[in-house]
Amino acid sequence: MDRNFNRRDFLKTGGIAVAGTILMPSLLSGCMSGTQASSPLKYQLNDYLNHFGVTRKMIMDVLAEGLSRGGDYCDLYFQHNISNTVALEDNMVNRAFSNVSFGVGIRVISGEQTGYSYTEDITVSSMKSAAQTAANIANSNTRMKVLSLNEKTVPGYYKINTPWEEVSINDKIPFLQYMNDKVFSLSPAVEKVNVSFSDQTSYILFANSEGIIACDYQPMSTLSASCVAEKEGKREQNGYTSSGRQDVEFFSTSNLDRIAKEAVDSTLLLFDAVVPRAGEMPVVLAAGSSGILLHEAIGHGMEADFNRRGESIFSDKIGKKVAESFVSIVDDGTTPNNRGAINIDDEGNDVQKTYMVENGILTSYLHDRISSKHYGVEPTGNGRRESFRHMPLPRMRNTYMLDGPHEKEEIIESVKYGIYAESFTNGQVRIGPGDFTFYVKQGYLIENGKMTRPIKDVNIIGNGPRVLSDIEMVANDMEMSESGWTCGKGGQGVPASLGQPTVKVSKITVGGVNA
Amino acid sequence: MNNKERMELAQWASNFAIKKGATEAAISISRSRAVNIEIREQKLETIRESTENSLSLQIYRDNKYSGHSTNNLKKRQLEKFISEAVEATQYLSPDPDRTLPDPSLYPSDTSLDLGLVDPGHGQVTPEYRIETAMETEQLLRQSDMDILSTAAYFSDTASEGVRVHSNGFAGDWGSTFFRMSASLSVMDAGARPSGSFFAGQRFLNELPKPTEVAQNALEDTLKQLGQQKIASGRYTMILDNRIAGGLLWRLFQPMTARNIQQKNSFLDGMLGKSIASKHLTIIDDPLIKGGMASRLFDSEGIAARRRVMIENGVLNAWYIDNYYGRKLGMTPNGGSTSNIIMGYGNRNQKQILESQQRAIFVTAFNGGNANSTTGDFSFGISGQLIENGKVVKALNEMNISGNFKTLWNQLTETGNDPYPYSSMQSPTLVFSGVDFSGI
Numbered sequence: 002m003d004r005n006f007n008r009r010d011f012l013k014t015g016g017i018a019v020a021g022t023i024l025m026p027s028l029l030s031g032c033m034s035g036t037q038a039s040s041p042l043k044y045q046l047n048d049y050l051n052h053f054g055v056t057r058k059m060i061m062d063v064l065a066e067g068l069s070r071g072g073d074y075c076d077l078y079f080q081h082n083i084s085n086t087v088a089l090e091d092n093m094v095n096r097a098f099s100n101v102s103f104g105v106g107i108r109v110i111s112g113e114q115t116g117y118s119y120t121e122d123i124t125v126s127s128m129k130s131a132a133q134t135a136a137n138i139a140n141s142n143t144r145m146k147v148l149s150l151n152e153k154t155v156p157g158y159y160k161i162n163t164p165w166e167e168v169s170i171n172d173k174i175p176f177l178q179y180m181n182d183k184v185f186s187l188s189p190a191v192e193k194v195n196v197s198f199s200d201q202t203s204y205i206l207f208a209n210s211e212g213i214i215a216c217d218y219q220p221m222s223t224l225s226a227s228c229v230a231e232k233e234g235k236r237e238q239n240g241y242t243s244s245g246r247q248d249v250e251f252f253s254t255s256n257l258d259r260i261a262k263e264a265v266d267s268t269l270l271l272f273d274a275v276v277p278r279a280g281e282m283p284v285v286l287a288a289g290s291s292g293i294l295l296h297e298a299i300g301h302g303m304e305a306d307f308n309r310r311g312e313s314i315f316s317d318k319i320g321k322k323v324a325e326s327f328v329s330i331v332d333d334g335t336t337p338n339n340r341g342a343i344n345i346d347d348e349g350n351d352v353q354k355t356y357m358v359e360n361g362i363l364t365s366y367l368h369d370r371i372s373s374k375h376y377g378v379e380p381t382g383n384g385r386r387e388s389f390r391h392m393p394l395p396r397m398r399n400t401y402m403l404d405g406p407h408e409k410e411e412i413i414e415s416v417k418y419g420i421y422a423e424s425f426t427n428g429q430v431r432i433g434p435g436d437f438t439f440y441v442k443q444g445y446l447i448e449n450g451k452m453t454r455p456i457k458d459v460n461i462i463g464n465g466p467r468v469l470s471d472i473e474m475v476a477n478d479m480e481m482s483e484s485g486w487t488c489g490k491g492g493q494g495v496p497a498s499l500g501q502p503t504v505k506v507s508k509i510t511v512g513g514v515n516a
Numbered sequence: 517m518n519n520k521e522r523m524e525l526a527q528w529a530s531n532f533a534i535k536k537g538a539t540e541a542a543i544s545i546s547r548s549r550a551v552n553i554e555i556r557e558q559k560l561e562t563i564r565e566s567t568e569n570s571l572s573l574q575i576y577r578d579n580k581y582s583g584h585s586t587n588n589l590k591k592r593q594l595e596k597f598i599s600e601a602v603e604a605t606q607y608l609s610p611d612p613d614r615t616l617p618d619p620s621l622y623p624s625d626t627s628l629d630l631g632l633v634d635p636g637h638g639q640v641t642p643e644y645r646i647e648t649a650m651e652t653e654q655l656l657r658q659s660d661m662d663i664l665s666t667a668a669y670f671s672d673t674a675s676e677g678v679r680v681h682s683n684g685f686a687g688d689w690g691s692t693f694f695r696m697s698a699s700l701s702v703m704d705a706g707a708r709p710s711g712s713f714f715a716g717q718r719f720l721n722e723l724p725k726p727t728e729v730a731q732n733a734l735e736d737t738l739k740q741l742g743q744q745k746i747a748s749g750r751y752t753m754i755l756d757n758r759i760a761g762g763l764l765w766r767l768f769q770p771m772t773a774r775n776i777q778q779k780n781s782f783l784d785g786m787l788g789k790s791i792a793s794k795h796l797t798i799i800d801d802p803l804i805k806g807g808m809a810s811r812l813f814d815s816e817g818i819a820a821r822r823r824v825m826i827e828n829g830v831l832n833a834w835y836i837d838n839y840y841g842r843k844l845g846m847t848p849n850g851g852s853t854s855n856i857i858m859g860y861g862n863r864n865q866k867q868i869l870e871s872q873q874r875a876i877f878v879t880a881f882n883g884g885n886a887n888s889t890t891g892d893f894s895f896g897i898s899g900q901l902i903e904n905g906k907v908v909k910a911l912n913e914m915n916i917s918g919n920f921k922t923l924w925n926q927l928t929e930t931g932n933d934p935y936p937y938s939s940m941q942s943p944t945l946v947f948s949g950v951d952f953s954g955i
Contacts, residue, residue, distance in 0.1 A: 236779055311701070512917035
């Protein structure tokens, strides 16, 4: 069976996407202007205005309302978000879920103070009322004026060919079933299989009191397979996830087979796993998902809100040497189709590749609008928010380390006793002390320069600046992780990605047992 | 819209789904209004006001199942939304266990008042919120530690909603919640530890005073000064009642019917057997007046009742929802936790700590995870080294690791000090011989 999709196949199979066209322009009859584009992928600014039922004049009026108590700045973030999940359990595709949310968030800034409100009812009166609430953060006689709105065009870091709204649920079902059969076929030890597929589409219209108006279409999809296997009375469970801003072409046979194999292999490996010794030891981080080290050890601490308040361990380290000269770490919103790619940040700023560490020197924080003004620097495009219900904060996008001068093999050969950490479930950091952790789901012991027995379920804990300075070797095999990482901060989750070449840290504390 | 109007809309939506071809339908409609205030340097840093509406529906169509939600409650839009949801459901696989709960599981009386709403909520003024947080933040600033930043927060939420099932259930609910918290960040020889405290209550007058909130945040910060790691080894672990819920939570996941049915629980096969030392008793009671997680019915409409989950170490019950209960042939008893009450001992935290010769008092978790299939766990921690009843060192950057099957058998004592600001009212817990990794 050919599992490679093309758009024509979808259109002829029919059925609906669960939540696809729901709440789209029918909502807005009576305030359309111009011609509606045939596909959401071709939407222009006017289509977005129609989609949300607003005009430039209405937006300018609401911005003026937001500034009516003397605020310095106001922005409006319209969002229509559609998400669908279809899932398989016990050999049946027996559940599907959808969610639609629609609304506008209104933010007013006065100095470093923020007023925020939102409404799920996009009418002039509701928006003005929310704007008045946000406006109350300010109390000054100065009145900023919004003179005009000029469109800011955005680049295309996630061009897709088929919008998810055109893919029906019964088109997705055979792929989940295929994945289920594939996972079972790979090992007789497999007892249970779970497969789920989620897609999400976000229509965004942004305008601010500096006169910027912009729109963006953000797709996302995530395919996960997990299994429980049983061997000699023992059970283990593990899985694999692939996620990105991609379309149905992602459902290729080779992709599905690869994900199924990863899920089974990573589960079976756990039966042979041993627990390492407790304590400090050299840790080799595999290329790819190990980028979680960067996300936790340095990324969060470089978010400029923590630094402008002096709370981060990195607050006094800009311009200082923090690592060997072969270490360069970036946070990059422009890497195509990664989860953290964004065409424009959620407060209207251009997105860039930001060097946090360049040749071992701490170079730049990750800024939102408030912090870039505080430091008097250009914004870095890191102002992000979970949805229209949330205010932007400095957040990471795709965080990775650039290639270094070493080879993976020589790195492993250099370790007498340590661990090779390969896959991870989660991480965390305390910003001020700088101690960060990440949980190794699976890896190997390294004994006398060779990877020997598998290990599993150990937490690693280290100190951000110390671990950076303890990076001894960096290989030339950088890989981005395709896992479905979601970064949490201040009660908001945003999609992010991360990556890294193979890296050796001379010592970190590894959870384990005491002899 | 009030709950009466929501109930009418939910009945209409349920009928509409049936008209469109659903065999059964369940509808929830709710609204939540929240105000959040953040004070820094005696100034209002952030004010956020939000009102969130939600309609969720579960469709059962010839034993095929799907769930949907939207924040648009206009009937004209809902007609399209519900029609498409019902249509999409037909493509799924039929599953004989996909039905609404049997009506005998619904509460017979949904009018009982559990006291979950503070009637004074509507009278809370913006000035009160700001002044309370201002006072808290001012108290933090009086500390003689080398302060980098201070913040105090006040928030309150009022929610209400209804739930309707096409096979005869209709119930409504309302709740209020007030929250105060404080955090401060200080300079400490290159590190910048930050301490915090959080307290939540359903009734405004049950919240602690600003002095107590600030004092607790200051103490939390003081505990972190001079933190370092020490040698790996086996130590007695005293787990602060403020964070013990984080560990208990890991015990509840493998107790769900889903994880049993999916062979994803290290507790499978242990019903009626001992899984912990005799010091562990866990009672789940959703009917406590004013309780943080109290309810008359759960998210499937199933009548809430008191359940003794673990008694003197013996596992008594699973958390059984409707679907997985049917799959396992077990009567549903509610698939999720509510208020957790435990078996309490005779001593408070102070007395327990003073009686230790050598132990680690764990005051915070930092990341980590657990494997619900095997019981393996590994968590980052910080805390204090106790010797001869006294704090001798502040600790961080250490891990605890092991397996829950043995850890819960190493529970040697529970305190008499249930933590008041959480639905999980854990006391201080004492475990012997826990593996710590440090240097």
